[in-house]
Amino acid sequence: MTRFPRLWRSPEAVIGLAILLTIAAIALLAPFIYPGDPHAIVARPLIAPLVDPAHPFGTDRLGRDLAAELAHGARASLLVGLGAMVGAIGLGAGIGTLAGFAGGVIDEVLMRITEAFQTVPGFLLSLALVSAMGPSLGAVVLAVTLSAWTGPARLTRAQVLSIRERDYVAAARVIGMHPLRIAFGEVLPNALPVVLSLTAVIVAGAILTEAALSFLGLGDPNRVTWGGMIAEGRAVLRSAPHLSIVPGLALVTTVLGVYLAGEGLTEANSGRKGQP
Amino acid sequence: MTAPLLTLAAVGATYPHDDGAVDALADVSFDLAEGERIAVIGESGSGKSTLALAIAGLLPSTAVSVGRIGWRRPMVGGRDIGFVFQDPGASLDPVMNIGDQVAEVRVRHCGEGLRAARRAAIDLLDRVRLPQPSRLARAYPHELSGGQRQRAALAMAIAAGPRLLIADEATSALDTVVQAEIVALIGELVRAASMALVFVTHDIALASQISDRIVVLYAGRMVEAGPAARVVGAPRHPYTQALIAGHLDLSRAPAFPLPAIAGAPPDPFDPPRGCRFAPRCSHAFSACLDEPAWSGGIGDGVRCVGFPLGGEP
Amino acid sequence: MSEPLLQVDDLHKTFDRGGRRVRALAGVSLDLARGETLAVVGASGGGKSTLARVxxxxxxxxxxxxxxxxxxWLGLGGAALRRERRRLQMVFQDPLAAFNPRATIGQxxxxxxAIHRLAATADPADAVVGLLARVGLSADLAARLPHELSGGQRQRVAIARALACEPDLIVLDEPVSALDVSVRAQxxxxxxxxxxxxxxxxxxISHDLAVVRAMAPRLAVIDQGTIVEAGATATILTSPGSLAAQALIDATPRLIVSPPAPPATPTPDGERKP
Known part of the structure; x- marks a missing residue:
């Protein structure tokens, strides 16, 4: 009940949420603000930013509007971030809950698998996967999910191990509740708040991984992405640095917003815990 | 007659909170003589821990305290006032052995060297009846049982020879048998050094065993106080009467239904108007809607409108 | 003689605590008739909690x-055990810890x-109201969360949850020791x-002999994993046959009622009276 007032009292959270909401609004409204293909050539190439009011961020080497590209690029970044968050936390929480609650052989097997994934560098895994599956947004989300689920899995398992010893879990067994329902209905919801503190790291990591893959030319070729824009600008980095700097700043701002909002949410949650 | 060791005059405390301040304690006045043993009894939300902390000067900095706590002479916390908490973990350092923790008090407050302090520590551990004190002095808190930890905490509390020992529910987390041992030990230590004692508890039977005087708190108000024999033998406040009537005795099987107080202690955020016990009191009448005044002497009286009006209510 | 409801025969249980082997139960046997109350008392670490959990x-x-x-009973497993669990319920010591903090009282x-398809009426909400009424709680508590209730209310809900299963036996694990003194009798x-x-x-299950005296005509004293004494509560409390029972009796706080002190004689420090 007091979560939201508390959230508003933390300036980081307010700034973070404001940034995220702005970017989300831009992403959602991009097709209306900049209808048509953002890849379309609309003006002469390499207009500098803040010169032509019709193209506030200027144009790129081919004369495409940087502002339009930026707005459409936000969609890719946010989609990947959200998709990877749902994927990684969903998969991780599921496997962590099973491992922690079942214990024994199931726990051993699941945790060895988790460790196997942890030993593979996440970005290499993403590279390999996207190369194999072909560049698409779905492939990027899957790749990031597969490299990011181990953190939530281990954290969930640790939480579940402590929660399953609580009296209310014993009480659920005493009334004859099915073990799977106990695991996912009684234990997991109480483990989740702690696990959700990983959200910011996962979302930010996913956005950066997507950008890196696009920069390497492994992004979805049918979509504008900020990573792709930075790669585009690389060729004219000296003469027109804004082509890389503007999407780079967008990336930094988004990641910052994610971290600030995540921090604020975690703080609001933990602050509430002490209350009766 | 010598001046009391401690004089409380209209002591109270409120805790500011998001949803308004909690009036945790108000208008507590009593004296404590040298060597006197006072039991403060109350249940959750009674303000008993707040009172114990206020006397020791340990209230959290956010609390707003009122009233006057006067000492006959200047007292130093940790030296002249020993404090034992319900959870001995609160006063024991998990990464320092028991002997050194007790010795530290001696070094800080008695000006002893470390060697002498360590010898004194072993002697103190022996006084609180820890078995093999010279061996246990090298043990860490987690290696001790709950009762042993409480003994160690007691050794720290009395290490500097305090004039007042405050025990805040010091035995409530313990087993019945261990609790009885610790209560007996506190009684002996206090008597041997003629220390004053403030024994905070929820158990009126325990209070009657260890104290000369009983102070009864309910929902942040001092509802009754007096010599232990008088409070137990002829309680005046309906709450005290109900507590004593509801005490279960081993000597006979009680008949059901047991005498019970209806309801529950009030919500500290929303206490009832007037007498805070009135909503649960079988004698309550319209005058109970006004805050009742204290009637009687300092440390011996009752806060109940019904008492002076109707004699024994 | 009718068959006992519960027969416990020679239970053993050893825990491994950080390399140390702790014998919690070393051959515990007892039985309990239908409708009877049997108390198991003992110091903490004596094995009474383990016995309850087994x-x-x-x-x-x-x-x-x-x-x-x-x-x-020990041979049951899986779905058969879950079905039969209905008949054997528990009320925990700390009623706050015994509820999922995110579930409402109604849930x-x-x-x-729902698990045992026991609702007498078509609408589970009516059944919940009925259960709350049976333990003396009002229907509007159904929408609350456990932490919004007082300790006594929570313990009533715990009793209602056990009753919902229509059990033959309820294990009461220190049912009042975490409650305020003024609420215990209720x-x-x-x-x-x-x-x-x-x-x-x-x-x-209790270490409070006063509660045992009130509730249980029969008593078993457990110490270091074995039942050291069992019999009628009144007999054991008046003439205990074991050191463990004697120690518990001696340790139980007694209200010391002395005759009230004579009225205070007027003292010279009368000016202190308000």
Whole structure:
């Protein structure tokens, strides 16, 4: 009940949420603000930013509007971030809950698998996967999910191990509740708040991984992405640095917003815990 | 007659909170003589821990305290006032052995060297009846049982020879048998050094065993106080009467239904108007809607409108 | 003689605590008739909690036998065990810890009804209201969360949850020791009334002999994993035959009622009186 007032009292959270909401609004409204293909050539190439009011961020080497590209690029970044968050936390929480609650052989097997994934560098895994599956947004989300689920899995398992010893879990067994329902209905919801503190790291990591893959030319070729824009600008980095700097700043701002909002949410949650 | 060791005059405390301040304690006045043993009894939300902390000067900095706590002479916390908490973990350092923790008090407050302090520590551990004190002095808190930890905490509390020992529910987390041992030990230590004692508890039977005087708190108000024999033998406040009537005795099987107080202690955020016990009191009448005044002497009286009006209510 | 409801025979359980082997149960046997209250008392670490948890099938014993209504209780597993669990319920010491902090009281009481398809009425909400009324709580508590209730209210809900299962036996694990003194008698009265109304048997786990004296005509004293003494509560309390029982009796706080002091003689420091 007091979560939201508390959230508003933390300036980081307010700034973070404001940034995220702005970017989300831009992403959602991009097709209306900049209808048509953002890849379309609309003006002469390499207009500098803040010169032509019709193209506030200027144009790129081919004369495409940087502002339009930026707005459409936000969609890719946010989609990947959200998709990877749902994927990684969903998969991780599921496997962590099973491992922690079942214990024994199931726990051993699941945790060895988790460790196997942890030993593979996440970005290499993403590279390999996207190369194999072909560049698409779905492939990027899957790749990031597969490299990011181990953190939530281990954290969930640790939480579940402590929660399953609580009296209310014993009480659920005493009334004859099915073990799977106990695991996912009684234990997991109480483990989740702690696990959700990983959200910011996962979302930010996913956005950066997507950008890196696009920069390497492994992004979805049918979509504008900020990573792709930075790669585009690389060729004219000296003469027109804004082509890389503007999407780079967008990336930094988004990641910052994610971290600030995540921090604020975690703080609001933990602050509430002490209350009766 | 010598001046009391401690004089409380209209002591109270409120805790500011998001949803308004909690009036945790108000208008507590009593004296404590040298060597006197006072039991403060109350249940959750009674303000008993707040009172114990206020006397020791340990209230959290956010609390707003009122009233006057006067000492006959200047007292130093940790030296002249020993404090034992319900959870001995609160006063024991998990990464320092028991002997050194007790010795530290001696070094800080008695000006002893470390060697002498360590010898004194072993002697103190022996006084609180820890078995093999010279061996246990090298043990860490987690290696001790709950009762042993409480003994160690007691050794720290009395290490500097305090004039007042405050025990805040010091035995409530313990087993019945261990609790009885610790209560007996506190009684002996206090008597041997003629220390004053403030024994905070929820158990009126325990209070009657260890104290000369009983102070009864309910929902942040001092509802009754007096010599232990008088409070137990002829309680005046309906709450005290109900507590004593509801005490279960081993000597006979009680008949059901047991005498019970209806309801529950009030919500500290929303206490009832007037007498805070009135909503649960079988004698309550319209005058109970006004805050009742204290009637009687300092440390011996009752806060109940019904008492002076109707004699024994 | 009718068959006992619960027969516990030679239970053993050893825990491994950080390399140390702790013998919690070393051959515990007892039995309990239908509708009876048996108290198991003992110091903490004596094995009484482990005994309760083994009987409730929360902990598996190393060896021993438990018969519940004449059937092998330890041999049950899976769905059969979950179905039979209905008949053996528990009320925990700390009523706050015993509830999922995110579930409303209504959900908490609906669970056992739904699991065992016990709702007498079509609408589970009506059944919840009925359960709340049986333990003396008003219907509007159904929408609240456990932490919004007082300790006594929570323990009433815990009793209601056990009752929802229509059990034959309820294990009461220190049912009032976490409650405020002024609330304990209410809960004991409720437990007594429930037993009179339903004929449920109680296994009362406690270290508080005063509560045992009030609730249980029969008593077993457990110490270091074995029952050292068992019999009628009144007999054991007046003439204990074991050191463990004697120690518990001696340690139980007694109200020292001396005749009230004579009225205070007027003293020279009369100016201190207000």
């Amino acid at each position: 009987i409730l099938r929360l902990v598996e014993p190393d060896r021993g036998r438990v018969l519940f209504s004449g059937r092998d 908490i009481l609906t669970d056992p009804l 809960i004991l009265n409720l437990l007594h009334r429930v037993q009179v109304e339903t004929g449920v048997a109680y296994l009362l």
